[in-house]
Amino acid sequence: xxxVTQSQPEMSVQEAETVTLSCTYDTSESDYYLFWYKQPPSxxxxxxIRQEAxxxxxxxxxxxxxxxxxxxxxxxxxxxxxQLGDAAMYFCAYRIDSGYALNFGKGTSLLVTP
Amino acid sequence: xxxxxxxxxYKITETGRQVTLMCHQTWSHSYMFWYRQDxxxxxxxxxxxxxxxxxxxxxxxxxxxxxxSKTENFPLTLESATRSQTSVYFCASSRxxxxxxxxxxxxxxxxxx
Numbered sequence: 001x002x003x004v005t006q007s008q009p010e011m012s013v014q015e016a017e018t019v020t021l022s023c024t025y026d027t028s029e030s031d032y033y034l035f036w037y038k039q040p041p042s043x044x045x046x047x048x049i050r051q052e053a054x055x056x057x058x059x060x061x062x063x064x065x066x067x068x069x070x071x072x073x074x075x076x077x078x079x080x081x082x083q084l085g086d087a088a089m090y091f092c093a094y095r096i097d098s099g100y101a102l103n104f105g106k107g108t109s110l111l112v113t114p
Numbered sequence: 115x116x117x118x119x120x121x122x123x124y125k126i127t128e129t130g131r132q133v134t135l136m137c138h139q140t141w142s143h144s145y146m147f148w149y150r151q152d153x154x155x156x157x158x159x160x161x162x163x164x165x166x167x168x169x170x171x172x173x174x175x176x177x178x179x180x181x182x183s184k185t186e187n188f189p190l191t192l193e194s195a196t197r198s199q200t201s202v203y204f205c206a207s208s209r210x211x212x213x214x215x216x217x218x219x220x221x222x223x224x225x226x227x
Binding site for chain 2: 042047
């Protein structure tokens with residue numbers, strides 16, 4: 001079974017600073033996808049960024065980027081120039097290539113302070 | 115509007131009652147999923163469906179029943195609600211293939227008293 005581990009239950013960052021959220025996963029698959037989802041207080045699950053395992057280049061989406069280390073099975077999310085609106089719960093998720101259900105970590109609560 | 119909608123948004127029910135959570139998507143996505151979210155557990159998969167009339171169990175299926183007679187609908191039924199089923203339930207859909215992940219509904223907060 002695949003597992004996703006987020007070792008930081010809570011993180012805090014000051015506005016305009018950079019923060020990195022950690023995620024590790026366990027799998028024997030070679031083809032898979034990794035995702036970061038954001039869940040603000042509204043409860044809506046919002047896809048932030050995705051990474052295909054076969055791509056060596058790290059994905060970026062505006063202020064959000066990932067550090068994907070396939071050998072280490074690590075997938076961290078970096079948020080640059082943090083904004084108050086970034087405050088949310090962040091979930092790391094994994095999906096094998098041949099299936100479509102996501103396996104989620106337990107989440108990291110990000111607090112952004114002025 | 116196009117998208118994925120869940121109803122109701124909030125529900126309180128009594129122990130032992132049957133309750134159905136509705137999920138409707140307008141994208142014609144093949145895949146649909148039900149997750150529950152509990153503090154300290156993240157989101158856990160209850161059931162999923164690859165197409166109409168095809169469903170399969172996820173990580174925590176006990177006490178739940180699903181059906182998918184039409185591609186766009188994927189209701190989740192709690193046959194006899196228990197307090198341990200108090201949770202936030204999310205429905206999601208995905209078109210499969212090189213899909214950009216799954217798209218989620220707004221969630222249903224269910225309280226069993």
